[in-house]
Amino acid sequence: VEGKSLTEITVEELIISSEKVAHVQLGNPLEHALLVLVKSGYAAVPVLDATYKFKGIIGKNAILDRVLGLERFEMERLSDIKVDEVMNTDIPCLTKEDDFLTCLKTVINHAFVCVVDHDGYFDGILTRRAILKQLNKYLHV
Amino acid sequence: VEGKSLTEITVEELIISSEKVAHVQLGNPLEHALLVLVKSGYAAVPVLDATYKFKGIIGKNAILDRVLGLERFEMERLSDIKVDEVMNTDIPCLTKEDDFLTCLKTVINHAFVCVVDHDGYFDGILTRRAILKQLNKYLHV
Ligand SMILES: Nc1ncnc2c1ncn2[C@@H]1O[C@@H]2COP(=O)(O)O[C@H]3[C@@H](O)[C@H](n4cnc5c(N)ncnc54)O[C@@H]3COP(=O)(O)O[C@H]2[C@H]1O
Numbered sequence: 104v105e106g107k108s109l110t111e112i113t114v115e116e117l118i119i120s121s122e123k124v125a126h127v128q129l130g131n132p133l134e135h136a137l138l139v140l141v142k143s144g145y146a147a148v149p150v151l152d153a154t155y156k157f158k159g160i161i162g163k164n165a166i167l168d169r170v171l172g173l174e175r176f177e178m179e180r181l182s183d184i185k186v187d188e189v190m191n192t193d194i195p196c197l198t199k200e201d202d203f204l205t206c207l208k209t210v211i212n213h214a215f216v217c218v219v220d221h222d223g224y225f226d227g228i229l230t231r232r233a234i235l236k237q238l239n240k241y242l243h244v
Numbered sequence: 245v246e247g248k249s250l251t252e253i254t255v256e257e258l259i260i261s262s263e264k265v266a267h268v269q270l271g272n273p274l275e276h277a278l279l280v281l282v283k284s285g286y287a288a289v290p291v292l293d294a295t296y297k298f299k300g301i302i303g304k305n306a307i308l309d310r311v312l313g314l315e316r317f318e319m320e321r322l323s324d325i326k327v328d329e330v331m332n333t334d335i336p337c338l339t340k341e342d343d344f345l346t347c348l349k350t351v352i353n354h355a356f357v358c359v360v361d362h363d364g365y366f367d368g369i370l371t372r373r374a375i376l377k378q379l380n381k382y383l384h385v
């Protein structure tokens with residue numbers, strides 16, 4: 104009975120929906136992306152195109168690693184490089200129907216996962232925190 | 245029976261021990277800390293003093309936020325500011341004897357937690373990934 108209640112939970116109940124998710128646009132320069140990341144406080148955020156389709160993830164490490172020169176961080180180059188040259192596109196996605204165990208397996212290696220609909224439009228994100236809160240609840244019943 | 249096996253697990257079985265943990269020293273300038281963070285790829289790492297006592301956590305966001313000026317990121321200031329002026333000391337710690345449910349509760353709001361002995365010496369870290377892997381195993385039995 105306990106096990107049954109967890110497996111009934113889907114992404115839809117755990118998702119942080121798109122309007123609450125900080126993101127950057129495909130054409131943005133890294134300078135803008137880094138400002139969004141530092142001001143929001145997030146290590147990485149989704150990258151969306153102009154129609155709100157999910158394209159990849161961009162994080163502070165990839166940006167800083169890109170401009171790390173032999174002597175210093177060459178921050179002036181940030182306005183010349185676009186987000187799509189640096190973003191990570193090799194990331195799993197989930198849909199709203201995916202079940203709890205699929206979510207759990209996916210967040211083992213990813214701090215958050217993007218949720219898309221069947222046409223690739225961005226629905227929101229599923230975070231490790233949401234999964235851990237649910238598991239904590241389940242184990243205290 | 246299933247529930248019993250999880251509650252028997254302690255920090256000691258899940259810990260990433262200190263020699264495998266990237267860290268910075270209390271006296272280091274932010275410039276060194278940022279290099280350690282970008283090269284290791286970690287968003288944040290522990291700060292230890294010269295005797296290996298745990299002092300706090302330092303992350304890329306706190307460093308970048310500190311040098312974000314009105315016009316640009318003032319990276320030249322990184323060599324003048326020390327890690328202890330920026331690090332976060334308001335963080336929970338665990339000990340090797342703490343049980344699984346205590347770990348789970350603590351990582352809900354922290355991507356990783358530092359483990360110390362009874363004299364405050366740094367033993368290692370407990371990550372969300374370690375907790376999630378254990379829970380995944382438990383739910384697939
Ligand atoms: N402003 C804030 N207020 C309170 N707690 C905060 C916070 N920023 C970060 N945290 C805490 O730190 C964890 C790691 O954040 P990080 O930015 O590295 O990694 C985050 C970030 O990359 C992304 N993320 C989370 N919420 C987001 C949002 N609203 N928009 C865009 N990205 C988000 O998902 C990752 C995992 O998030 P998760 O919540 O599991 O885990 C978060 C959360 O527990």
Ligand SMILES: Nc1ncnc2c1ncn2[C@@H]1O[C@@H]2COP(=O)(O)O[C@H]3[C@@H](O)[C@H](n4cnc5c(N)ncnc54)O[C@@H]3COP(=O)(O)O[C@H]2[C@H]1O
Nearest residue numbers: 212213214264265266285286287288289355356371372373
């Ligand atoms: N080099 C790498 N290889 C493979 N996967 C990697 C990786 N770097 C990061 N990841 C993945 O990204 C997650 C978030 O890493 P982050 O650096 O934001 O946040 C990390 C970092 O701040 C810290 N951390 C983890 N391992 C560390 C280590 N050996 N030394 C210092 N800090 C560490 O604990 C946080 C949570 O780590 P966790 O393993 O749960 O979760 C990691 C892991 O799943």
